[in-house]
Amino acid sequence: MRRRTFLKVTGMAGILAAHRAPAFAQGTKLHVLRWNDFIPACDVELKKQAVEASKLLGAEVQFEFINANDLQPRITAAIQSQSGPDIIHMLHNWPHLYENGLVEVNDLAEWQGKEQGGFYAQSEAYTKVGSRFMALPHSIVPGLIAYRKSWLDEVGATTFPKTYDDLRAVGAKLKKKGHPYGQTLGHTFGDAPAWAYPLLWNFGGMETDRSGKTAIDSKGSVEAVKFMQAFWKDACDEGGLAWDDTNNNRAFLGGEISATLNGASIYIAAKRGQEKIKDDKGEPLVRDILHARLPAGPGGSWSYHTAFAHGVMKYTKNVKLAKDFLKWFHGAGPYGRWFEVAEGFSIGSTKQWERAPLWNTIDEPMKGFKTAADNSRVIGHAGPPSGKATEVYSKYVIVDMFAKGVQGTKAEDAVKWAEVELKKIYG
Amino acid sequence: MGESGVKKPIAGGAGDAVGAVALPHPRTSRPARQGAMLENERLLAAVLLAPTVLLLGVFIAYPFVMGVWLALSSTSVGNPGQFVGLKNFIKAFNDSIFRTAFWNTVWYTAWATVFKLVLGMWLALLLNRNFRGKRLVRASMLLPFIVPTVLSTFAWRWMFDPTFSVLNWLLYRTGAITTKLPFLSDGVYGMWCAIAVNTWRGMPFFAITLLAGLQTINPDLHEAASLDGANGWKRFWNVTWPLLKPVTLVVVVFSVIQTFSDFQLIYVLTGGGPANSTHLIATYAYQIGVATGLLGEGAAISLFMLPVLFIVVWVQLRYLRRLENA
Numbered sequence: 098m099r100r101r102t103f104l105k106v107t108g109m110a111g112i113l114a115a116h117r118a119p120a121f122a123q124g125t126k127l128h129v130l131r132w133n134d135f136i137p138a139c140d141v142e143l144k145k146q147a148v149e150a151s152k153l154l155g156a157e158v159q160f161e162f163i164n165a166n167d168l169q170p171r172i173t174a175a176i177q178s179q180s181g182p183d184i185i186h187m188l189h190n191w192p193h194l195y196e197n198g199l200v201e202v203n204d205l206a207e208w209q210g211k212e213q214g215g216f217y218a219q220s221e222a223y224t225k226v227g228s229r230f231m232a233l234p235h236s237i238v239p240g241l242i243a244y245r246k247s248w249l250d251e252v253g254a255t256t257f258p259k260t261y262d263d264l265r266a267v268g269a270k271l272k273k274k275g276h277p278y279g280q281t282l283g284h285t286f287g288d289a290p291a292w293a294y295p296l297l298w299n300f301g302g303m304e305t306d307r308s309g310k311t312a313i314d315s316k317g318s319v320e321a322v323k324f325m326q327a328f329w330k331d332a333c334d335e336g337g338l339a340w341d342d343t344n345n346n347r348a349f350l351g352g353e354i355s356a357t358l359n360g361a362s363i364y365i366a367a368k369r370g371q372e373k374i375k376d377d378k379g380e381p382l383v384r385d386i387l388h389a390r391l392p393a394g395p396g397g398s399w400s401y402h403t404a405f406a407h408g409v410m411k412y413t414k415n416v417k418l419a420k421d422f423l424k425w426f427h428g429a430g431p432y433g434r435w436f437e438v439a440e441g442f443s444i445g446s447t448k449q450w451e452r453a454p455l456w457n458t459i460d461e462p463m464k465g466f467k468t469a470a471d472n473s474r475v476i477g478h479a480g481p482p483s484g485k486a487t488e489v490y491s492k493y494v495i496v497d498m499f500a501k502g503v504q505g506t507k508a509e510d511a512v513k514w515a516e517v518e519l520k521k522i523y524g
Numbered sequence: 525m526g527e528s529g530v531k532k533p534i535a536g537g538a539g540d541a542v543g544a545v546a547l548p549h550p551r552t553s554r555p556a557r558q559g560a561m562l563e564n565e566r567l568l569a570a571v572l573l574a575p576t577v578l579l580l581g582v583f584i585a586y587p588f589v590m591g592v593w594l595a596l597s598s599t600s601v602g603n604p605g606q607f608v609g610l611k612n613f614i615k616a617f618n619d620s621i622f623r624t625a626f627w628n629t630v631w632y633t634a635w636a637t638v639f640k641l642v643l644g645m646w647l648a649l650l651l652n653r654n655f656r657g658k659r660l661v662r663a664s665m666l667l668p669f670i671v672p673t674v675l676s677t678f679a680w681r682w683m684f685d686p687t688f689s690v691l692n693w694l695l696y697r698t699g700a701i702t703t704k705l706p707f708l709s710d711g712v713y714g715m716w717c718a719i720a721v722n723t724w725r726g727m728p729f730f731a732i733t734l735l736a737g738l739q740t741i742n743p744d745l746h747e748a749a750s751l752d753g754a755n756g757w758k759r760f761w762n763v764t765w766p767l768l769k770p771v772t773l774v775v776v777v778f779s780v781i782q783t784f785s786d787f788q789l790i791y792v793l794t795g796g797g798p799a800n801s802t803h804l805i806a807t808y809a810y811q812i813g814v815a816t817g818l819l820g821e822g823a824a825i826s827l828f829m830l831p832v833l834f835i836v837v838w839v840q841l842r843y844l845r846r847l848e849n850a
Contacts, residue, residue: 170814173601177819194817197602283797284811336686338798339708348687491816500799504711514620521615 125156127418129407130182132165135238135346135362135442142438146431153425156418165286166341169491172198179412183419187406188286190223190476192231194487199231200409200416202423206230209427213447219473220446222482223404232406233423234446236439239402239469240291241388243349243363244356247376248276248385257389261299261324264392268332271355278332279354281340282500284493287403288342292358293496294401294476297321299394304489304519305480311519312479313498314512317396322499322508324394329503338500350374350382358391360403361442361466368460388465390472402473404446441466485522494518594823601817612824622825625796625803629829632719632804633783639723640779641772644730649760651731652738662735669728677792680721684708684793711801714794718802722789726782730775737771738764770847777840784836785829805829 129147134140143160150158161182163171168186175181176198192199206224210216220234244257252270268278281289297303301317329335334354337344345357350367357363364386367374371381391400407426409419425431436445437455441463444450456467476495477486489495498515502508595612599605616622651662668676683690684707695701708714741764749759787806790796796803796811803811805828813822 169817170810173814173817173819176602195602282799284795334687335706336704336709338706338710339686339714339794341795344685344687351688353687488816488818492811497799500797504799504801517620521619 125415125418127154127156127158127184127415127422128161128182129158129184129422130161130163130168130171131186132168132188133162134439135342135360136365136439138438139435139443142435146426146435149431150422150425154418154421156415158422168286175410176412181412182410183413183415184407184409184423187224187232187408188403189290189490190404190482190487192224192406192408193226193482193484194491195408196226196231196484198408198411200411200413200419201229201231202233202409202420203228203230205233205420205423205427208424209233209447212449213429213445214449216447217404217470217473219402219470219475220404220406222475224406232408233427234404234406235427236405236436236443236446237402237470237473238287238360238405238443239466240288240358240360240400241390241465241469242356242358243361243386243388245276245376245385246387248274248355257387258392261296261328261392261394265324265328265332268328268356272332276355277334277353278328279334279340279345279348279357280337281342281345282338282496282503283340284496285341287360288340288345288358289493289496290476290490291401291403293499294474294478295391295399296325296394296499297495298399298474298478299391299396300324301394301396303479304477304486304495305523307479309477309480309483309485309523311516311523313519314516318498318512318515319508320395322502322511325499326502326508335503338503352377352382361388361440361463364388364460364462365440365442387462390465390469398472399474400469400472401476402470405443406446444470480523488522489519492518492522494522591823591827594820595827596824597820599820601819605820608820612821613827615821616825616828621800621803622805622808622828624800625805625808625825626828628715628802629784629804629806630832632715632722632786633780635719636722636726636783637776637779639719640726640730641776643723644727644775645734645772647727647731648734648738649764651735662732665731666728668725669732673725673788674792676725677721677789680717680724681708681793684717708794709798711798714798714802718790718793721793722783722786725789726779730779733771733775734768737768741767770844773840773844773847777837780836780840781833784833 140162147158147160165188168188171181172185172195175185176195216234217237220237224230224232224234242257248271249257249267252267252274254267258264258267271277280292283289297318300321302315302321303312306312334348345354345359346363346366348354349357349363364383367383367386371383374382376382376385391398407423409416409423413419433453436443436450436453441455441459444466451467456464475482476490477483480486494515498511501514502511506514596607596609597605598608647665651658651665686709689704689707691707692701692704695705706713707717745763746759749763754762785806786804787810790802790804790807791810794802796807805825809822809826812825813819
């Protein structure tokens with residue numbers, strides 16, 4: 098073999114021409130595990146970005162998408178076996194639970210926060226363990242109540258109910274007309290906690306006190322469960338006990354329910370499929386959908402919006418590559434393109450994205466998502482974010498407290514049951 | 525063996541005749557040594573057993589010992605943990621959800637096994653008769669058993685869907701019900717749905733095994749019983765059943781083990797819900813150990829299956845041995 102041919106074949110010619118070695122060894126792969134987005138076009142966009150990133154980084158970037166409910170088992174398996182994806186999607190406050198399996202990303206968080214106008218408090222609280230960012234905040238999926246305007250009009254509700262009591266009264270009328278409210282109380286990652294936690298807070302209940310000790314046994318918690326029992330019977334589709342995060346989407350788009358707490362995916366699916374998805378009058382269903390915030394209770398009008406982040410796994414041999422990728426991926430260019438495709442379903446983890454051009458052209462019913470994240474509390478409230486709060490979330494204790502209530506357990510007993518479960522965790 | 529060094533006549537040659545071709549002196553060769561080793565029965569047994577022992581050790585014993593160690597430790601995700609003795613077992617015992625899961629597992633196993641046995645026996649008796657298309661029916665009967673559990677359970681989950689259940693639609697259209705049945709949104713209904721799906725899936729295994737047992741029964745015995753005036757029921761009870769008992773017991777043992785440790789079906793159908801009311805030991809152990817990351821507690825929960833299964837299998841095998849000796 099001639100010297101020239103050898104250099105060409107081994108790729109050394111390029112290196113010599115560039116006067117520097119490639120950043121990463123040839124054949125290096127970066128495996129990124131994320132949820133299956135409720136807006137499928139977002140995953141299509143990410144696949145395009147993977148090709149782009151591969152060229153820029155000189156390493157093969159691969160996305161893998163799985164059901165969000167399967168992410169936690171995958172993370173456990175990956176950390177215990179010390180092998181698997183290099184970067185994993187972190188929802189809620191999971192970085193607190195998986196702290197020991199993650200690489201600190203303070204440098205990236207400092208860069209992103211500074212460049213993009215600062216993080217929302219929720220995004221920071223969920224990823225920052227003590228003084229260390231254990232994952233890089235990416236986005237928030239806000240939950241608002243999607244409702245059928247015409248059906249609410251029919252029962253005399255020209256605006257969406259502002260209090261839980263009004264919601265129950267309107268919901269009861271709707272259910273009598275065959276249009277119940279749809280709410281899951283199942284073991285599912287998003288919609289169930291997004292309803293259950295604020296319901297507890299808005300009636301004055303709390304999981305722990307400020308010091309992090311169990312404080313659920315209170316009048317507020319009992320009142321919240323009592324409301325849920327009555328609301329369930331009077332206004333809800335009682336099949337919701339077995340729903341996951343997709344059931345309410347299907348039920349709403351199928352004309353089975355009048356309202357449901359959800360991300361913007363219902364509206365976006367109805368808009369993108371308006372040729373097929375029609376209301377009972379044959380008109381595109383999307384024209385009859387509006388959004389509203391959760392109503393207020395005696396304890397306020399708080400919400401819970403699901404925060405998303407990316408964690409670099411401690412076992413990966415590609416820490417630098419993973420961090421380089423995240424800096425590119427969370428940067429204004431690629432993130433902006435993905436943000437546009439999400440069309441308001443996902444909003445930024447930093448405040449800069451409130452000023453994105455998307456909000457100037459977005460449909461009127463979608464505008465509420467722009468600032469939805471401003472009234473979010475964090476799970477474990479009123480205590481500090483912690484791995485214990487993640488454990489409570491992962492065991493669905495708060496969701497099950499309400500589920501037990503609607504299944505016939507006395508409100509006081511359901512709260513007592515939750516207290517026993519919480520004390521096992523918080524002590 | 526032991527022939528090394530012994531001068532052998534050359535085939536077709538002149539034996540020890542003068543002028544015979546001088547062969548190289550045979551060394552104490554490797555094949556000869558191997559031959560000697562193979563003559564040693566103990567060594568041969570050890571060599572033949574080694575791969576199996578290795579496989580059992582790596583894939584059965586090691587995970588089991590690891591499981592026991594985890595159950596006795598405070599290991600959680602990313603945290604190696606410390607030895608905590610029986611703390612995890614005591615915690616599980618005091619856990620109301622674990623107690624529900626335990627009794628659900630017993631209930632689920634008992635009813636599913638009874639249904640599979642009764643329906644499987646009935647099916648086997650039917651298939652033991654001669655009729656047209658017998659082979660096709662026998663082959664198609666195995667379909668529920670062949671289709672992957674996750675796939676078939678997804679189909680059932682759609683049929684029991686809280687909003688779009690085809691069964692509810694059918695019952696409503698035929699006037700059998702006026703409101704939807706809460707197939708998966710009520711714990712009691714959910715448990716019976718799971719039992720029904722398990723029966724549907726496991727019945728072919730019972731039927732095909734019992735059918736194999738039925739075909740070993742000499743038809744002369746039935747003929748003799750008929751001549752003595754025994755009707756169908758008496759022939760079954762006094763001829764078929766006693767001869768089928770050993771096979772039945774083996775099938776039941778297998779089924780109890782599989783059903784008691786069932787995971788996929790409940791995980792896909794109900795996920796243990798609503799509000800933990802349909803958890804089995806395996807699904808609850810997964811929820812605690814893998815989804816929540818409390819590996820020690822999850823391992824302790826799953827180990828509760830061991831003594832129960834051990835007792836069931838021991839009693840049944842003892843009974844089987846008594847039957848064989850009788």
